[in-house]
Amino acid sequence: MTDITISHQPEQQRFVLTQGNAEAVLDYTLNGSSINFHHTFVPPEFRGKGLAEKLVRHGLAWANTQQYQVHASCSYVQRFLR
Template sequence: MKTAEVQHQPQQQRFVLHLDGAEAVLDYVITGKVINFHHTFVPVEFRGKGLAEKLVRHGLAWAKAQQYQITASCWYVQKFLR
């Protein structure tokens, strides 16, 4: 697997990594100036490679640059907000 780049798909409110026919995703919902990261998913065969962390760090950096108030109902993203 080559190193995938995180792509932002704002219409779907998600960040995605395309992985040899599969996708890893970080989903969010925006309400006003609040962004809630509510779901991460990495296919089983790609887990343990730091891909979820890559998605989360990218998403959080984007949200911060956009000056959103960041919240997370996803337990995995919550770990990065502590």
């Protein structure tokens, strides 16, 4: 299995999980002290491997350390907020 890298790209307001040549993306928007995770994209070759979960958990952990009030309009991310 190729190494997995998760990077934060604050200027694009997203987290990117890279494995090989493919990228999964978690997009967010900031509004004051609130963050809204609004879009998750996982390429077909990543699906069913738990990589989206790793990406979302990474983004949520970062948001919590920044003390943002977390919201999710993305249905996938909403599962982790229940």
